[in-house]
Every structure is written in C-alpha cells, then in structure tokens.
Amino acid sequence: ATSSTGSPLALRDELFNLHTEFAMAYILGIFDPTHEAVDQRRREIVHMIESFGAVPHLKLVPGSRINKVNKARRSLESWLLELVREQRQGLRKEGTILAAVATTKDEHGEMIPEQVAAAEVLNHIRPTVIAAYLTTWMMAAFHDHPHVLDRLRADVDGLLREMPAEENYYANKDWLDRLTYGEAIANEVRRFYPCVPLMMARVKHTFEYNGLIFPQGWSVLLGVHGVHRDPRVYSEPGTVPRSPHDTRQSVTDQCSHLGPLFRHVCAGTVRARRAQARGRALHGAPAERL
Numbered sequence: 001a002t003s004s005t006g007s008p009l010a011l012r013d014e015l016f017n018l019h020t021e022f023a024m025a026y027i028l029g030i031f032d033p034t035h036e037a038v039d040q041r042r043r044e045i046v047h048m049i050e051s052f053g054a055v056p057h058l059k060l061v062p063g064s065r066i067n068k069v070n071k072a073r074r075s076l077e078s079w080l081l082e083l084v085r086e087q088r089q090g091l092r093k094e095g096t097i098l099a100a101v102a103t104t105k106d107e108h109g110e111m112i113p114e115q116v117a118a119a120e121v122l123n124h125i126r127p128t129v130i131a132a133y134l135t136t137w138m139m140a141a142f143h144d145h146p147h148v149l150d151r152l153r154a155d156v157d158g159l160l161r162e163m164p165a166e167e168n169y170y171a172n173k174d175w176l177d178r179l180t181y182g183e184a185i186a187n188e189v190r191r192f193y194p195c196v197p198l199m200m201a202r203v204k205h206t207f208e209y210n211g212l213i214f215p216q217g218w219s220v221l222l223g224v225h226g227v228h229r230d231p232r233v234y235s236e237p238g239t240v241p242r243s244p245h246d247t248r249q250s251v252t253d254q255c256s257h258l259g260p261l262f263r264h265v266c267a268g269t270v271r272a273r274r275a276q277a278r279g280r281a282l283h284g285a286p287a288e289r290l
Helices: 011-028 036-049 065-088 097-102 113-143 144-160 173-177 179-194 224-228 269-283
Strands: 198-200 208-209 212-214 220-222
Touching: 011 036, 011 097, 011 113, 036 065, 036 113, 065 097, 065 113, 097 113, 113 144, 113 179, 144 179
Parallel strands: none
Antiparallel strands: 198 220, 208 212
C-alpha cells in the first residue's frame, strides 16, 4: 500500500496502530496516542495475536513462543488490574467500558473480583485490535478477487438508495445486518486467510467421536487451513462466493459438531465480526460519501 504522498505504507502496522489507539480511547479512556502505554500494549497484544499457533507443551522452554505469549498476557492483565483498581477508587474517567466492567456486580450485589474484571476488559481490547488483522486480509481479498469488491460496492450503493443516508451509516447494526453479501465476505476472509494454520487443544475429559477414543490428557491438532480448503466441507474451496446467498460457515461453525474438544468460541468474536462488518461497509461506499 502507499500513502497519500505516494510513499510506501505498511498497511498492517498502520491498522494495528489505529485499532490500538481506538481501543485505548474507547475502552480505557486513554485518548493520547503518544501515551507510553499505547505502544507497549500494542506490541504485547500483537504478539499475542501472532503467536496463536504456539505449542503449549513448550511453555517451560526459555524463549519459546508460548513463553512470550504468556509473558505478554501476564503483563497486560497486571496493567489492567491496576486500571480496574484505579477505576474503583474514582481515579479514572467514567463512561468507558473499563468503568462499566470495573463496577459490575454479581447476583449477590457484590463487585466481581478485580482479576475477573481485568480479564474481561482484555476480552474487549483483544478483538478490537484483532479486527486490524482481519481488515488487512480483507484488503488482500479485494485485491486478489476484484469481483468481490465490485459486488460489495453494488450492494452498498443499493442500500444507500433504499435507506436514509445518515451519518456513520456503516456503524448502524440494522444497516449492516442487511448487507448480506458482506457477511459472506467476512466468512470467506476468515476461511481464506485464517489467523493460524492449526490449533492445539488438550482433552479435558475422555470422550468418543466417530468411533475414536480421545483420552483425557491427550493433545489434538486441528488443521484450520486444511479444513478451510477441504472440498468435502466446502464446495469449490478455491473460489469466493459471488452470490450473497452462497454463504459459508466459519471453521468454528463447521467443527462445532466435533464434541467438547472443539466447542469453543473465542471471547470477543462478536465484537471482532462487528468491527470487520463496519470496515466492509466503509470500503464499499461510493467515493463521494467518504
């Protein structure tokens, strides 16, 4: 990518910076992009995102990816724990997601544990930043498959003619829900460009699936890239759907029938999908509306 001046632009890095700054402002109330926390936390969050494929068994090996991931997570959670404490002491801004989570009470009317609040705030920050990764690959999809962008623009243009042209329409949930081809694009981006090539899980309880026994304690690998390109799962896996009705399920949906081992949805998935949807709508907008 290039900037408005024609100089080279690292799109992924710029998007990660932008999304981190937004997360700091909207979620934590830190509006200064030069704040020292922004750059440090961006690096830690990006490190967590890009190390999803780390092997858990190597956590005792110095310098291993999983070790670095755990170190980054501990640093983030420790920092957020301090912010939760400050929020409860009235030392931070009101009206933020941090404020809402920090003051959440359980069914007995007691404040939720501060460690739980800190982890929940992280569950808001991480998908907000992860959306930058998805947006980067969405740009690649538009470049590699021009017909996708053409169809998206046609759908956005049609919706803009049907519905009142309001400010920031791409942030309107009802409007986005009508952009059915946009949902197909979201699934295809996650299928074509998965965040990780494979995922590892440890069997918590022995179970049987399709005649196979999965003993407790075993480690099992799910080949995400392989499932996404498997013609037994997807028709014409090397193509992108042209019709808004030709939608495809994500790997999570496809593997949800595989029993307790793969019945998992990452915290913040809905938030990341919504952010990706806004990016799709904005990209499909006519130039005169940008």
